[in-house]
Amino acid sequence: MGSRRMFEIAFVGLKPGVHEFDYELDELFFKEKAGENVDTINANVKLFLDKNNGFMLLKFMVGGNAEVNCDRCGNPLKEDLWDEFSLVVKLTEDPQKANDEEEDADVFYIAKSESHIEVSDWLYEFVLLSIPMQHICGNDEDGKSLCNEEVLQKLDAMRVTNKEQKENSIWKGLDKFKNN
Ligand SMILES: [Zn+2]
Structure with missing residues (x-):
């Protein structure tokens, strides 16, 4: 070219x-x-x-x-x-x-x-x-994050569900041992 x-x-x-x-x-x-x-x-x-x-x-x-x-x-x-x-x-x-x-x-x-x-x-x-390594939305004049609130809440909710699922499966595993 x-x-x-x-x-x-x-x-x-x-x-x-x-x-x-x-x-x-x-x-x-x-x-x-x-x-x-x-x-x-x-x-x-x-x-x-x-x-x-x-x-x-x-x-x-x-x-x-x-x-x-x-x-x-x-x-x-x-x-x-x-x-x-x-x-x-x-x-x-x-x-x-x-x-x-x-x-x-x-x-x-x-x-x-x-x-x-x-x-x-x-x-x-x-x-x-x-190009900066980290990309984060800045803050507005009041110091409030400009990140997309809706997305953050959804991510939070997903994290909680994941944690619950993990804990549940741990207890299930322990129950198995208890019954032995
Ligand atoms: Zn953001």
Whole structure:
């Protein structure tokens, strides 16, 4: 697909110093990367590339939002994305060996003969890392939870029924022993 080119930076042609790139990443981008089962994400990433002699500093600033569901009540929520990630890309003779030996996850090696870097995997990874792990409806002005009350009550009722059923089956089991 033609969209690939979009994520390739021809750094060889860049002057030393900082260059800015903007990426709008929509559902299609995440579907191509992850398959069908992805949250709806609309991210924008500003990439600052600082070109130096023999290495580049990459800074990714993630913005936008992700549509998720509340962990408690399942209500749809929109989470803002806001995070920053930095990487060092170094040019070397044997990048495979250097990458295998490098322990710092923020340092990445490419071959000296390379003229492009492909950034779509980093964009994908950093956007996913920007989504908060926990999603909970907030509170209103009075400090009352905005969670769906009806759903919470139903969940509570289900929990009680489950507990009762478990207790009943425990007693049944004990009765068996008593009768022996
Ligand atoms: Zn909720």
